[in-house]
Amino acid sequence: MVPLPAAAAPKVVASIKPIASLVEGVMEGIAKPSIIVGGGQSLHTFSMKPSDAKALNNAEVVFWVGEGLEAFLEKPIHALAGRARVVPLIDATGLRLLKGREGGVWDEHADDHEEHQHEDHQEIDGHIWLDPANAIAMVSAISAALSEVDSANSINYAKNAKSLTARIETLDVELKQSLAPVVKRPFIVFHDGYQYFETHYGLNGAGSITVSPDRMPGAKRVGAIKDKIQSLQAACVFAEPQFEPKLVQTLIDGTTAKTGTLDPEASTLPAGPELYFNLMRGLTKNLRNCLQP
Numbered sequence: 126m127v128p129l130p131a132a133a134a135p136k137v138v139a140s141i142k143p144i145a146s147l148v149e150g151v152m153e154g155i156a157k158p159s160i161i162v163g164g165g166q167s168l169h170t171f172s173m174k175p176s177d178a179k180a181l182n183n184a185e186v187v188f189w190v191g192e193g194l195e196a197f198l199e200k201p202i203h204a205l206a207g208r209a210r211v212v213p214l215i216d217a218t219g220l221r222l223l224k225g226r227e228g229g230v231w232d233e234h235a236d237d238h239e240e241h242q243h244e245d246h247q248e249i250d251g252h253i254w255l256d257p258a259n260a261i262a263m264v265s266a267i268s269a270a271l272s273e274v275d276s277a278n279s280i281n282y283a284k285n286a287k288s289l290t291a292r293i294e295t296l297d298v299e300l301k302q303s304l305a306p307v308v309k310r311p312f313i314v315f316h317d318g319y320q321y322f323e324t325h326y327g328l329n330g331a332g333s334i335t336v337s338p339d340r341m342p343g344a345k346r347v348g349a350i351k352d353k354i355q356s357l358q359a360a361c362v363f364a365e366p367q368f369e370p371k372l373v374q375t376l377i378d379g380t381t382a383k384t385g386t387l388d389p390e391a392s393t394l395p396a397g398p399e400l401y402f403n404l405m406r407g408l409t410k411n412l413r414n415c416l417q418p
Contacts, residue, residue, distance in 0.1 A: 194251025385415030
């Protein structure tokens with residue numbers, strides 16, 4: 126496919142790297158989106174730069190999950206991207222949406238993974254890309270939105286979306302097979318950002334150290350998590366690359382749990398159309414390596 130001149134393609138902005146990866150896959154051979162939260166940044170600690178404001182101001186299409194996840198973008202999008210087609214992917218048709226959990230220890234009754242469609246986004250867990258079925262639904266929504274804005278390339282968007290969907294379906298089969306030996310092994314995560322991944326693959330997540338990485342837990346929460354690690358004989362406690370790991374070491378002291386690292390936002394991965402696949406394979410590899418006996 127011969128790339129079109131940049132002027133022929135719409136200026137597209139994506140909020141975070143996993144979303145940008147799916148957008149770039151749909152736009153392959155046509156153009157590349159700009160990314161707001163790039164590099165090694167986290168959406169939980171992000172602050173806008175002038176270059177981000179300029180990108181939003183010039184955008185013709187903006188893709189984001191929605192205000193429940195990227196709250197820092199809500200006002201800038203309304204103020205700067207007034208002429209753009211703004212697409213909250215949490216509204217994509219066919220998404221499986223899960224309510225956010227309370228954090229701390231997840232009891233049986235709190236782990237029912239209720240499913241919802243288009244409810245209050247403040248109550249919904251926004252890490253929707255970690256379910257491959259949701260990623261496929263988002264690819265469809267991305268292709269449709271781009272085709273409406275740029276009808277001249279609609280056939281190419283549709284072809285790319287079809288190819289990307291097939292690749293995600295193949296990836297899903299691969300990850301299910303890889304995770305099958307460790308699905309029953311209990312583990313604790315740093316923050317509750319993995320519910321969609323856990324639910325889709327039937328994993329045994331038992332709790333999170335904190336609800337959000339920008340709010341550190343108090344002594345009561347730390348004590349409850351440590352008790353849970355010991356009572357369950359949790360196999361692993363996972364840290365995240367952007368945040369202080371000393372707390373994880375404190376939690377596993379005196380237990381049989383190992384430590385690993387998970388990165389749900391792909392902060393350490395290079396951006397691009399392969400990022401989504403590298404992210405999902407990386408989560409799978411790190412989970413399996415830490416959870417296997």
